[in-house]
Amino acid sequence: MATKTGIQVTPPTDKPAVALSKEEVMRYSRHLIMPEVGMEGQLKLKAAKVLCIGTGGLGAPLGLYLAAAGVGRIGLVDFDSVDSTNLQRQILFSTSDVGRPKIEAASDRLHGLNPDIQIDPIETRLTSENALEILKDYDIIVDGTDNFPTRYLVNDACILLGKPNVYGSIFRFEGQVTVFGHPGGPCYRCLYPEPPPPGLVPSCAEGGVLGVLPGIVGAIQAAETLKLIIGKGEPLVGRLLLFDALAMRFRELKLRKNPECPACGEHRTITKLIDYAEFCGIRGEEAPAPQTTVPEITPRELKARLDRGDDIFILDVREPHEYQICNLGGNLIPLGDLSKRVNELDSSREIVAHCRTGKRSAEAVEFLRSAGFRKVLNLKGGILAWSDEVDPSVPKY
Amino acid sequence: MAVKVIIPTPLRAYAGKQESVEVQAATVAEALTSLTSRFGELKKHLFAEDGRLRSFVNVYVNDEDIRYLQKDQTRVREGDTISIMPSIAGGSRG
Numbered sequence: 001m002a003t004k005t006g007i008q009v010t011p012p013t014d015k016p017a018v019a020l021s022k023e024e025v026m027r028y029s030r031h032l033i034m035p036e037v038g039m040e041g042q043l044k045l046k047a048a049k050v051l052c053i054g055t056g057g058l059g060a061p062l063g064l065y066l067a068a069a070g071v072g073r074i075g076l077v078d079f080d081s082v083d084s085t086n087l088q089r090q091i092l093f094s095t096s097d098v099g100r101p102k103i104e105a106a107s108d109r110l111h112g113l114n115p116d117i118q119i120d121p122i123e124t125r126l127t128s129e130n131a132l133e134i135l136k137d138y139d140i141i142v143d144g145t146d147n148f149p150t151r152y153l154v155n156d157a158c159i160l161l162g163k164p165n166v167y168g169s170i171f172r173f174e175g176q177v178t179v180f181g182h183p184g185g186p187c188y189r190c191l192y193p194e195p196p197p198p199g200l201v202p203s204c205a206e207g208g209v210l211g212v213l214p215g216i217v218g219a220i221q222a223a224e225t226l227k228l229i230i231g232k233g234e235p236l237v238g239r240l241l242l243f244d245a246l247a248m249r250f251r252e253l254k255l256r257k258n259p260e261c262p263a264c265g266e267h268r269t270i271t272k273l274i275d276y277a278e279f280c281g282i283r284g285e286e287a288p289a290p291q292t293t294v295p296e297i298t299p300r301e302l303k304a305r306l307d308r309g310d311d312i313f314i315l316d317v318r319e320p321h322e323y324q325i326c327n328l329g330g331n332l333i334p335l336g337d338l339s340k341r342v343n344e345l346d347s348s349r350e351i352v353a354h355c356r357t358g359k360r361s362a363e364a365v366e367f368l369r370s371a372g373f374r375k376v377l378n379l380k381g382g383i384l385a386w387s388d389e390v391d392p393s394v395p396k397y
Numbered sequence: 398m399a400v401k402v403i404i405p406t407p408l409r410a411y412a413g414k415q416e417s418v419e420v421q422a423a424t425v426a427e428a429l430t431s432l433t434s435r436f437g438e439l440k441k442h443l444f445a446e447d448g449r450l451r452s453f454v455n456v457y458v459n460d461e462d463i464r465y466l467q468k469d470q471t472r473v474r475e476g477d478t479i480s481i482m483p484s485i486a487g488g489s490r491g
Contacts, residue, residue: 148486171485172406192484196453240482247416253460253480336410336438 057214058144
């Protein structure tokens with residue numbers, strides 16, 4: 001896994017926070033006048049070191065609230081650059097940040113919010129090789145990542161180092177938050193010993209997220225982090241908080257420490273970090289699941305054949321709301337409906353199936369071939385590749 | 398016994414897009430069998446080839462994990478809620 005610029009951890013300033021300046025007293029006055037925080041709590045915040053893994057949707061509100069609250073040292077781990085699709089939810093960034101490394105834009109924003117705190121910009125992808133070295137300097141780790149390999153990596157590293165892991169995840173309208181790795185509490189592997197195989201993870205058809213959802217979930221992670229630091233209240237340990245923004249409802253499930261847990265159980269088998277890409281069945285973080293090879297046609301070949309006037313039936317297997325964003329004038333049968341609507345298709349005609357990226361339509365092609373269709377091809381790279389290679393006026397999403 | 402099974406968002410596409418489904422069952426196993434007989438596509442997402450619940454899918458009766466009750470033989474009562482909880486990884490990219 002490539003590192004863009006290597007790790008730039010500022011050396012720790014291990015001076016205890018002995019007092020607040022006059023300006024800090026003013027800045028934090030709404031904390032100081034609450035007995036639950038007070039001067040004691042504010043000094044704990046000043047002395048605290050929190051590592052935020054990911055500066056995306058969850059990391060944005062988290063970073064902002066931790067910086068605003070006066071957490072003395074905040075580490076930020078990310079390797080991405082800001083792109084325009086981030087702005088719908090990643091409120092750390094402005095339109096003018098598009099193209100900048102996230103770490104750089106985030107550091108500037110947090111410094112602007114609170115110049116008294118230390119920000120450690122760590123522009124790298126967290127790996128089994130660097131995780132323990134990066135995490136060891138911090139008191140609390142907050143996981144705002146978006147993929148299984150990093151989730152398991154962060155969990156195992158936190159357990160090995162004995163650090164709490166404030167966990168949040170989001171999907172469409174739903175979020176989950178809990179605190180793993182707290183003394184006596186469960187860890188991520190107590191809940192899910194193993195990740196799902198890549199083929200069974202929801203495809204891009206079911207993706208997407210309501211922009212405000214990571215704001216709510218990230219803010220809850222921030223609240224739990226601040227509570228852990230000041231040692232007040234009831235931490236979200238052994239409880240999985242579920243939030244549904246559509247129903248506007250919170251629920252809670254009990255999380256128990258699994259005595260058989262491979263990471264934190266009595267007979268633990270995980271004593272060092274492993275290859276998490278392999279563990280999750282993927283080679284490389286962003287690599288798609290190994291796909292069964294189905295017969296394909298490239299966008300350019302398809303365009304040439306359509307221009308020649310060949311009789312080709314274009315089958316669009318995306319969802320109706322995706323069709324509204326852009327389409328190739330194809331016939332819409334969402335992948336999930338294909339089995340019951342297969343009789344609408346004429347097996348004597350040549351069929352080219354497409355979706356957004358070519359993944360769902362590959363499934364469709366496989367299904368149709370197993371159903372006896374012989375002349376069916378997958379549009380390689382989907383409508384995104386069509387936009388790149390044939391018609392740039394087709395918007396990408 | 399009528400119990401409510403809450404379908405998690407990622408699996409709703411395989412359950413007629415419903416948020417929850419009411420089934421008649423006396424145990425968790427019966428409830429899940431009833432569910433997958435109505436929605437065949439759900440089966441491979443919930444159960445491995447050997448018929449056991451997949452390790453990345455947890456099932457709760459009300460707020461308790463059935464792994465710490467009687468697993469799929471956990472009895473359910475009228476009005477109980479069964480939650481299916483697959484692991485989701487989403488963060489910044491959702």
